[in-house]
Amino acid sequence: MRRRYNPYSLPPWLRKSRGVLGQFIIPFCIFQGVRTLLFPTAFDVLFLIALILIAFAFKLDLI
Structure with missing residues (x-):
């Protein structure tokens, strides 16, 4: 059986780092989105997708 996340x-120190990352993930997504629009590369697109998934995970309290 799966253990519940608490x-x-x-x-x-890990709780504090989660809080800091949660505050900075949206500005990183915006910066990476602008950068991807200006200089699109495969790495930039994949990195933006990864940042968006992390932001959704923080929003839904999965992380």
């Missing part, structure tokens, strides 16, 4: 069971 963010309070994490060490304090």
